[in-house]
Amino acid sequence: MTDILAIELALLALAALLLGFVLGRVGRPEPALPPPPPLPEPPAPSVAVDRIAIERLKDAVLVLRGSFVEAANAPARQLFGERVVGSDIRLTGRHPTLLDALDMVLAGAPAQERELGGLGAAGNRAFRLRVVADGAEGGQTRALVLLDDVTDSKATERMRVDFVANASHELRTPLATLTGFIETLQGPAAEDEPARQRFLAIMAQEADRMRRLIDDLMSLSRIELDKFVRPTQSLDLKGIVAEVGRTLAMRLETDQRRLIVDEAADLPRVIADRDQVLQVLHNLISNALKYGRSGTPIRVSVVPVEGALRLTVTDEGDGIAPEHLPRLTERFYRVDSQRSRTLGGTGLGLAIVKHIVERHRGRLEIDSKLGEGTSVSFTLPLA
Secondary structure (H helix, E strand, O other): OHHHHHHHHHHHHHHHHHHHHHHHHHHOOOOOOOOOOOOOOOOOOOHHHHHHHHOOOOOEEEEEEOOEEEEEOHHHHHHHOHHHOOOEHHHHOOOHHHHHHHHHHHOOOOOEEEEEEOOOOOOOOEEEEEEEEEEEEOOEEEEEEEEEEOHHHHHHHHHHHHHHHHHHHHHHHHHHHHHHHHHHHHOOOOOOHHHHHHHHHHHHHHHHHHHHHHHHHHHHHHHHHOOOOOOOOEEOOOOHHHHHHHHOHHHHHHOOOOEEEEEOOOOOOEEOOHHHHHHHHHHHHHHHHHHEOOOOOEEEEEEEEOOEEEEEEEOOEOOOOHHHHHHOOOOOOOOOHHHHHHOOOOOOHHHHHHHHHHHOOOOEEEEEEOOOEEEEEEEEEEO
16 A cells, blocks of 8 residues: 555656646747848859850940950950950940940940941941940949941842832833823824834834833842742753844844854753743843944853853953943943943843852853953853
8 A cells, every 4th residue: 555655656746847847848938049041142243154145146245344345255356356355445446436325324324226337347337236234343334235237238228229219210211201202292293204203113112121121120020039949950951052042143143243152062961940041141142242343253152160061151342341340240230321221221131140140059250351352151050
């Protein structure tokens, strides 16, 4: 009995100790958890990061702190020189439009956009400039200079405007002639039969000139649409020059001219569009008829060369001065405008030839000597 009482007393004592421990914990505040460590501050953008980012861009880009160039990508280094990085843009750029836009942004103005030219060694490129602020560092404003090269788009736009102006002028001239003669026939020459016949003949010539011009414009348009579609047909050119000669036989006979064809015996086949090759030969032989001297022969040679077939048309005439040769394939370009119009030229013949040869991935060459004549050759790739 005594032992059981002792055990019960021991259990009661243990329970009391446990209860006291629990009550003590409840009354005691929990210890505060340590504060979380502060998040690291984002690193300031570095010049190395700028350089990596801008190097992937195709346009010229400069990163500046004030007027000091911190980074430049490859197109910018090519434009301003390899020493542009680390230099003052006022010394390496020195373009008033660029410096003016940069000064405005550094002074707190919003992003600036301008157009400028005359940059780089050649100085013949056009750019669209954009300068934007890129924060501040070390008490100085950082700026980003972007230069988008728009030279090609400007040239394309200029060509389009020139083409429309030239085409309008070429059509306006015969149209004005026709209008004038119609008014004359309706008025003073209404009863003058000889004058009426003479005027009608001139009107027919001018109408034919307008028709040829429109035909050439349509032809040029069709060729340009297919410019990047290379022909796939295998073609035998044997006898093709003689075929063109037969279509021009009357003009050759009228001008007392002979077409001399020098054609290799075994001509390899070429990859070409037959109709377009005929058009090239017709244009070149027609030019030889117009600008060669009466009574002189026109020579056409067809010979194989390395990987291609070369066709050459040569006349004996006054020749062309060297300064005109690079521009002969431009639309409506003429060495002698009045003579060309008198002979029925539209100013588009060689432009058509150039585009057809380019479509065939060939090469066009024009050689001329004053007082001796002109030689025009083109190549076609072998099948």
